[in-house]
Amino acid sequence: MKNIIIAILTLLLCALAVRADKMSDYRAFADTVRADVFAEVPPGFDVKDIPAKYSGESAVVKAVYENINAKKKTGMGVGVGIVGLPSITRRARVEFGHLMRMLIHVNDKAALEKYSEFAFDTDDKRTFYKSYEKNRHTIGVRLIKPDGRIVDIDTSDFVEVEEGKKGDEKSRKLAVPGLEVGDDIDVFFFTETKLQNIHPDPVDFVLKAEAPILNYNIHCEIDDNLTTQYRTLNGAPDFTVGRDADNNYILDLELKDIAAKEPRLWYNSLQQSPRIMMRIFNRRNSESFTPKSAKKDGLQQNPDVNTMLEDRWDIDDAWLDKGAGYGLYYYGAFKDERKLTKALNKLAKDGTISQRQMADYIYNLLAYAYIGNRYSFDILDFAKAYKDFTKMFGVKMEAGLSSCDWHEPLDQLLNHKHNIYFMRLDGDTARYYFPPTGNPLIIAPGEISPHMQGREAVMWAKKKERKQSPLQFFTIPVTGTDANRNVTTLDVTVDNTMLGIRRSEAYRGSTKRSSSSLISLEDADKGYSSWLNRYGLNPVIKEKKKETADREERYADGRKEQVEAFKTEIESYHGSAPAEFIDGRITDIGIDPDQPDLCYDTEYRMDGYVKRAGANLLISVGKLLSEQIELLPTDRDRKDDLYIGNPREYLTVINLVVPDGYEVNAKSLEALKTSVKGKDASFDVEAEEGSGKITVTVVKQYLSPTVAIADWPEFAKVVDAANAWNSSVLAFERL
């Protein structure tokens, strides 16, 4: 027994010693990095003065310095030899360091709060069979006081946080001591990464921020035995490239006075802010996927897009050519798959429905399987299944590739994961079947999500054909206002000082985005089931009795949540909560390709919109138009083009019943009429009286996917007109 106790104590002491070693090792690492980083004065970090034009900024970034260091390493390990015996094998390793250092002038309390607290994990480790990724993170902070005094923040000011059962998951927090408005904060974040058989994460340099940047410097030192690919996007300047004595690639970039900040409105940072995407590979890696384009050491500056596309084709040629082997039975989503397959085959063979109708039907069938929560959604899986199913039922489809607007355009592709497959009927260049991407989740077959409209694309061709001639890029169509329209109809009655409102909404195309969250699981299930009940088919989701009961109980929860969602929608529409919510229901989930409108009705009462003026009434009719964007002074001072996405139209028809015993004042009716037209947007209001009611028709249009900054003043006039109309009043005089 005594021996056991001694053994346990010895083990415990060893464990404590190892733990203490790890802690002291980390502290030594953090102290060394801190000393090394602060020993340097990178370009721009000696800036003392801030240009007067930035005196009104909350924070000014005096300098940013990013440093990437990547070294190829080779390790050894024990693997399985040719006859099953242990053998020594090679491990592809990379040592990777990423430093981000910033010197920020803190000009107000908002900036003080923003830059006064930091939290980070000290280390993390992931290990797999022959692979690992070990990260160590540290930060360093020092303050430069207005009198030039430098205050180093000691690591003793960091708070150690332990998580996990034994407290072995470490992180650190820092509330920066001594930081005051008027100080400069010099802060760096450094991550040291050791990788075995794993490639480094992609790096994205974004050369614009929410504060002005006076100096931005990037320095990369990358082993020439690694593969480095980078792409400059949105007007980002290129690196200057050199080699050092060890043949490492040296990439440098210096930018000065990045004044323009990312605007609050109509701006897509990923498509507009200058950025450089970079990927680094160790091609010797045997465990992780290495794209074909990366299988040669060296630097690839803005690599040829066809080469990068081959990375994607290389992965997908097989299923694009021969199919992924999906069948309805394999898919297992529906009851009586064989019967359903047979019926669909019959439809395909006897020509009862057209190729397009079959393509539409299969699209919704597949979407039903996913959206009914039967599978976790994956856009690549959807594309593969869609291709297989359409082929199975005789639909001639061709596959193409594009990218969403949160990734680089396809003709500037760098990352083979940044793309999305679509299908189109052979020779039909007007209709594209994209997998639903989530916003909105539910779309009609052939509807093109706003994130894909106007994006570059290519159609897939067999390898042999690709070799003969490069693929031709084309642009996914940008649909017009007809395809991206929101029609709002309000029937309004006056009840003392309340307005009774019945509002119907129909959203199509890109306008669906804001409303799709109202659709409950029950609406989606019933909508798909109802639409798919055609051509003599009636697909039913396969589920056990218990699952059916479970789903129906969930419907009850969904209905309750939907009431709250409708209340939120009403508050968002008018800018104030309803006095009374009466009803709200989805009438069409918008999956019929011939009538793709997402429709719902809602009924409620609003107060505060009827004002007594002696014997007369004033109605705040402007509040019956959805809340319009109000431009702030900082929005008006704009330097960037506007990213609208795609043209769209908002049509609002207000039918206001003239209250008994009153007549409308003609002057106030006339005053509602407005027309502001520009090249890229318009706002029109017509108003008329007839059949005991006032009908006001409001049309707001965005006519272009983008607006040049030169046209911003004209565009802003339209926005202002719409906003001003929100306070319009209609007078009714007592008879």
Add this chain to the structure above:
Amino acid sequence: MHTMARLLVSLGAAVLLSLSVFGKTPDDNVVVSKALDEYVFIAGKDGAEVRHSRKREYTATRHSASVKPHIFYNDRIRLDKASGGKMQYRDVNSPAVFHDDSKVCFFSLYLKAKDKKGTAEFRRTFLDAAHFTGVFVEDEYPVEEGTITFRIPPSMPDIYLVEENFPEQGIERSNGMDGDGWRVITYTISNLGKMPDDDSAPSALSSRPYISVRGYFTDIEAFYRYHAPLLAVDTALTEMPVDIGGADRPEIIERIYSFVQKKIRYVAYEEGEAAFRPDTPAETMRKRYGDCKSMSLLLSTLLNRAGIEAYIAIVGTNSIPWRIADNLSLASADHMICVVPDSDGYLFLDPTHVQISSRHIPSWLSGKDALVVVDGGFRMIDIPDVSPEESADVAEYCYVLSDGMLAGRAKRAATEDFAERLASALDAVPVQHRSAFLAKNLVPATRADIPVDSVSLAADIPGKICIEAPIVNTSAVIALDDVVYLDLNTTGDPFSSRIDISDRREDYKLPVSGRVVRRISVEIPEQHTVILPENFETSGPSVNLSCMFSQDGNTVTMTKTMELAGGIIALGDIPEWNKALAEWTDACNRQIEIK
């Protein structure tokens, strides 16, 4: 400030869902079908400890569900055992706290169909019984049946239990004694609703069923002695950062108070002993931040250095339903302030708030008591429930009617608690958006234009903040054929929103007390006939509302006033509140006619 929040987390009462009716509602899916909690007081090596064991059986009553059984622990509550699934152990800082030692142990439990059950079991030990201050009876799910048992040894005769906010049915207490003379107190629970999570509701301690554990501190002396060693920190300070030259006593107090309010950031840090021990004033000065304890100690130290008698004081804010003297428990105090004897009374200085003057008693302290730490001892004092300085939000618009619009000046002056709200909001706004933010706070309605670069802000006077700007209001004038209507109502007044009662099961807590006044005067051209709407006055629960119209020569004035008494609006009174507000809004919306 957040010690109480931390205690609540420790007691496992945080982050729970809605509804408060007793018993399960039709919407509830998961219930706790069996709940067993046992708290055993024992004599530990360093004093009294409490061992807590918890068992829960969860049942899905309508459909499959995932639940996350969990228990909280920290440096003073040791987690001894957790079973039922694959446990995870995480930090759970409250968002308002930079760092504390609260941790949660939890696991995922999937109830795969209706009527499926799953169980969880936890054991933990309160290493210092002083921190075992009470138990919330409700769970995050409705409890069908359960017991909470307390076992108290004969050696702890002073410990006793007090029931707070118990419903008329659903919880029964029974008292017993075992063979060893231990008191065994059991609460039997049947069909108890779940703990709600509603920010607008009164605090959980004020409204939810709670078993208050009392008697650990037998008298106020013992309560003081517990805190005293933790408050004994070095107050040496080499610098006097505030220029007090030439100032009289009130001015010195204001200057020093203002320095700590504005130059020291409030950062809550509550790990272990640090939850009770302030930083030294020198350390707080170095860091330029501190929690309520550190800021109060720095403030009192600086005042002492300036020759002014000042002390730190332990207080409970109004989220706690008891005064310290009425319940000698750590649960009765969650904050620290600085108290300054002044004339025949005291000043109650809370430096964690930026824009409150020394003469104002903030609403979160009024009516409470304070344990003032004086040299080598303590003094209990009452905090008056009426502040000498009122909180008000007064906006005045002085217009001239001309060319179919109103033009003039707008001025909004907020004092004390209202000033604090405005100042805190302003601090969070980046300087480049500040003028727009201020203009927005002056605009009475849309289409009222305020030139952003002409907005002035005055926030130098403690307890006051004032915004002023020229204004042109184009939406207030409606000219018909032979009459002009003036709409003088302002919109967006604070606290004037209706309270949604459609699914509400909780009382409503008004966040502030004070007066909101909007006075709009218009000078109209001569020789016009003016018809004023009738004056209006009404009262609702905790509120008086009025809208008065008057004419003085060519100037017409509308004054709308909301007097908020603060406190709680009972659930049943909320319709009356909504009705009073709706009538007031209608009355204020009536137009002035000019012919």
